[in-house]
Every structure is written in structure tokens, then in C-alpha cells.
Amino acid sequence: MSLLRSITAATLAKDIRLEWRSRDAINSMLFFSLLVVVIFSFAFDPNAEESREIAGGLIWVAFLFAAVVALNQTWARELRNQVLDAYRVSPAPATALFVAKALGNFLLVSLLEALMAPLFMIFYNLRPLGPAWQLIPVAILGTWALVVNGTFVAAMSLRTRSREIMLPLLLFPISIPAIQSMVEATRVVLSGDGSARFWIVLLLTYDVVFTTACLALFETILQAE
Amino acid sequence: MTDSASIISLSNLIKQFGRFAALRGVTAEFAAGKFHVILGDNGAGKTTLLRALAGLAQPTRGTISILGKEPHDACRQLGYMAHPSLLYDEMSGMENLRYFARLYEISGDARCEQVIRSVRLDPGLARPVGQYSQGMRQRMSLARAILHDPEILLLDEPFSNVDVHSAQEIVGLLKEMRDAGKTIFVVTHQASLLQGVADEFIWMQAGQIVDRTADFHAGFSTVGKQ
Numbered sequence: 001m002s003l004l005r006s007i008t009a010a011t012l013a014k015d016i017r018l019e020w021r022s023r024d025a026i027n028s029m030l031f032f033s034l035l036v037v038v039i040f041s042f043a044f045d046p047n048a049e050e051s052r053e054i055a056g057g058l059i060w061v062a063f064l065f066a067a068v069v070a071l072n073q074t075w076a077r078e079l080r081n082q083v084l085d086a087y088r089v090s091p092a093p094a095t096a097l098f099v100a101k102a103l104g105n106f107l108l109v110s111l112l113e114a115l116m117a118p119l120f121m122i123f124y125n126l127r128p129l130g131p132a133w134q135l136i137p138v139a140i141l142g143t144w145a146l147v148v149n150g151t152f153v154a155a156m157s158l159r160t161r162s163r164e165i166m167l168p169l170l171l172f173p174i175s176i177p178a179i180q181s182m183v184e185a186t187r188v189v190l191s192g193d194g195s196a197r198f199w200i201v202l203l204l205t206y207d208v209v210f211t212t213a214c215l216a217l218f219e220t221i222l223q224a225e
Numbered sequence: 226m227t228d229s230a231s232i233i234s235l236s237n238l239i240k241q242f243g244r245f246a247a248l249r250g251v252t253a254e255f256a257a258g259k260f261h262v263i264l265g266d267n268g269a270g271k272t273t274l275l276r277a278l279a280g281l282a283q284p285t286r287g288t289i290s291i292l293g294k295e296p297h298d299a300c301r302q303l304g305y306m307a308h309p310s311l312l313y314d315e316m317s318g319m320e321n322l323r324y325f326a327r328l329y330e331i332s333g334d335a336r337c338e339q340v341i342r343s344v345r346l347d348p349g350l351a352r353p354v355g356q357y358s359q360g361m362r363q364r365m366s367l368a369r370a371i372l373h374d375p376e377i378l379l380l381d382e383p384f385s386n387v388d389v390h391s392a393q394e395i396v397g398l399l400k401e402m403r404d405a406g407k408t409i410f411v412v413t414h415q416a417s418l419l420q421g422v423a424d425e426f427i428w429m430q431a432g433q434i435v436d437r438t439a440d441f442h443a444g445f446s447t448v449g450k451q
């Protein structure tokens with residue numbers, strides 16, 4: 001267990017260092033999300049009531065598309081100079097690599113959300129009428145749902161010819177239950193239309209099921225040729 | 226060629242990529258503590274054989290036994306250097322080795338510094354590996370492969386794109402390692418560099434080992450390759 005923790009920490013620290021030096025993923029994600037916020041606010045020009053109804057969908061779709069950028073970058077780094085082979089020939093457990101990659105993506109997407117959420121609030125004139133604290137578990141569980149599946153699917157599509165296309169093609173369908181939960185929970189909280197508790201429990205269940213499945217299958221994906 | 230002190234044995238090893246058979250029933254045993262050079266034309270199966278030994282290519286059929294174990298179970302005894310560097314270009318050599326050391330549960334910087342010095346590089350070099358010359362990169366790649374002090378070294382094209390002086394330095398390092406008891410496999414197209422150093426030349430053609438000679442020129446004339 002300590003080996004798993006140590007290698008996970010080392011891989012996560014290495015990925016953060018590489019991202020800090022290149023800023024490949026975070027810059028692309030920020031730019032993309034900013035474009036979505038600005039363009040959609042000009043295109044729709046909704047009033048406060050309409051904003052509460054559509055903002056949930058808009059926010060999460062923007063974050064989902066932006067997350068795909070980070071997810072593609074995650075493994076691209078490991079393909080340059082075939083560094084992934086150095087990991088595969090080592091005794092390090094595959095699980096440690098997966099957990100580190102998923103955590104790295106979680107941090108990146110969370111940072112993006114923390115930076116972009118206030119802008120969404122301003123551009124769409126949003127003020128939650130329901131219990132605002134419920135947005136925190138929705139954001140945490142929803143982000144984890146996106147990155148855990150995304151990290152896994154990105155690894156799966158690593159050796160395919162058009163991996164940039166394969167990733168969203170495989171990721172979006174399996175993310176539908178999570179996205180619907182995130183959108184509905186956000187809409188409920190913003191409009192004050194009851195409680196988001198049901199959607200939060202659904203997200204939690206989704207996370208547990210998919211995290212377990214990804215952890216169980218990742219070694220097969222990593223060792224596949 | 227069979228040796229009582231064989232460290233690796235291959236039995237009817239077949240590796241197919243779709244319809245193409247990269248290895249066609251390779252059966253061989255390799256002695257411990259020797260310097261083996263694998264030669265052959267492009268597509269002869271040299272790299273596939275090395276990747277199979279490293280556990281990176283699963284055999285379609287046949288078995289590989291390294292020190293009596295499957296390749297992945299013997300990974301602590303294997304050091305693998307590929308044609309690409311297997312290093313992160315954005316990090317310095319020391320940062321790269323620190324990370325890989327953690328994968329092998331090696332703590333502290335002492336071992337990383339020692340292997341970097343052993344390949345005649347400076348552990349204090351802060352430049353990222355992406356800015357190294359090809360020769361420096363190959364030597365750093367070798368340092369990564371020997372970081373955990375493996376018994377067996379699998380080296381794919383260690384002299385490619387390297388100037389003569391750097392190549393000779395790498396040959397010198399490999400000779401020292403063989404003299405220290407390591408078993409070395411080198412895939413190369415520059416066999417002339419290893420004459421007088423290698424213990425055995427293994428000639429591959431169309432996915433099979435067609436000849437094994439102690440003398441480079443004997444194999445050259447027999448097979449008529451290279």
C-alpha cells in the first residue's frame with residue numbers, strides 16, 4: 001500500500017511539474033472555456049430566470065469539452081519518446097499510474113472550474129435560490145466522474161490512429177448519466193426547485209461503480225499492444 | 226547453442242502482428258555474463274525479440290524464461306533501453322532518474338548521481354533532456370536502464386545517431402558492465418563497433434535466428450547479410 005502511495009505521489013508530482021513547465025493543458029482549457037462563456041452570453045442574452053434554467057447545462061458542457069483537452073494531453077506526454085514503456089518494464093503497479101493520472105486531471109479541471117465559475121456567475125447574472133453548498137459535492141463528484149472515465153478512455157484510445165476523435169466518441173456516451181446528474185443538480189440548486197440530494201447520491205454511485213471498473217481494467221489496457 | 230549457465234531461454238517463440246509474423250518459432254538459450262549482439266536487416270525481428278524479452282510484446286505462442294521467470298516477473302533483473310530515449314524531454318536528467326528511481330523503490334539521490342557519473346555525464350546539469358545532444362541523450366537513456374542495477378541489459382540501437390566518439394564511449398561502458406558480470410543484448414546495425422568486445426553475434430532473418438557465431442566475419446560470410 002505504501003508502495004502504491006509513493007509511486008502515485010511521485011507520478012502526480014512529475015505530471016504537475018511537467019504541466020507547470022509547459023502549461024499545455026491549462027492554457028488550452030482556460031481559453032476554450034472563456035470562449036464558451038463569452039460567445040454563449042452574447043448569443044443567447046438570457047434573463048435571470050432563463051439563466052438559472054440553462055446555466056447548469058452550459059457550465060458542465062463547457063467543462064466537459066475543456067476536460068477533453070486535458071485528458072488528451074495526459075497520455076500524449078507518455079507517448080513522446082515512448083516513456084510509457086519505461087513504466088511498463090518497471091515493477092511499479094499499473095494502478096498507481098492510473099490513480100496519479102486521474103488525480104492530476106482532477107486537480108487541473110477543478111482549478112479550471114474554480115477560475116471559471118465566478119465568470120459564469122457574472123456573465124449569466126446567476127444567484128442560487130436553493131442551498132448553494134450542494135454545488136460543492138456536485139462539482140467534486142461530477143468532476144471525478146468526468147476525469148476517472150476520461151483518463152481510462154484516453155488510455156484506451158492511446159494506440160488508435162485518431163485518438164483525439166476516439167476519446168470524446170467513447171467518453172461522452174458513458175458519461176451521460178453523470179452529466180445529466182450534474183446538470184439537473186445544478187439547475188435545481190440555482191432555481192431553488194427542491195433538493196439536489198437525489199442527484200448527488202446518483203453521482204456518488206456512478207463514481208464508485210466506474211472508479212472500481214477502471215481500476216480493475218487498467219492493467220489490461222496498459223499492457224495491451 | 227546451448228549453455229548450462231543459460232540465463233534466458235526461448236521456446237518456439239512466435240509473435241504475430243495481424244497476419245505478419247515478426248518472430249517465427251525462435252528457440253534459443255543465452256548464456257549469463259556474455260555480450261550478445263543481435264544483427265539482421267530491417268524487419269528481421271530484432272526489436273520485436275528485444276521487446277518480447279523486456280515483457281513489452283506478449284508472444285502469440287511459445288515461452289520466454291528469464292532466470293526461470295516470466296519477463297514481467299523478472300523486471301527487476303532487466304534493464305531496457307529503446308531506440309527512443311524513454312525520458313521526459315522537459316525534465317533534467319537528474320529529475321528523470323529521480324522519478325524512475327521511485328518506480329524501483331530506490332530512495333535518495335546517491336544512486337542516481339552514481340549512474341549519471343558512470344555514463345560520463347554531470348548530475349548537476351540543469352538543462353532539460355530535450356536540449357541534450359543525441360550522444361548525451363543516449364547515455365542518459367543508458368543511465369536510466371542501469372539505474373536499478375539489473376542483471377540483464379536489453380539495448381535497442383544504442384549507437385544510432387551518435388557520433389563515433391560517443392559510440393565508442395558507450396561501447397567502453399558496456400564492456401565494463403559485461404566484465405562486471407552483466408548479460409548484455411545489443412540490437413544494432415553498427416556491429417563493427419562491437420568487434421573484439423562482443424562474445425556472440427546472433428544473426429536474424431525473417432523472424433528467425435539463422436546463425437550464432439563468436440566471430441563477426443564468420444556470420445557475415447555465412448549468412449551474407451549486413
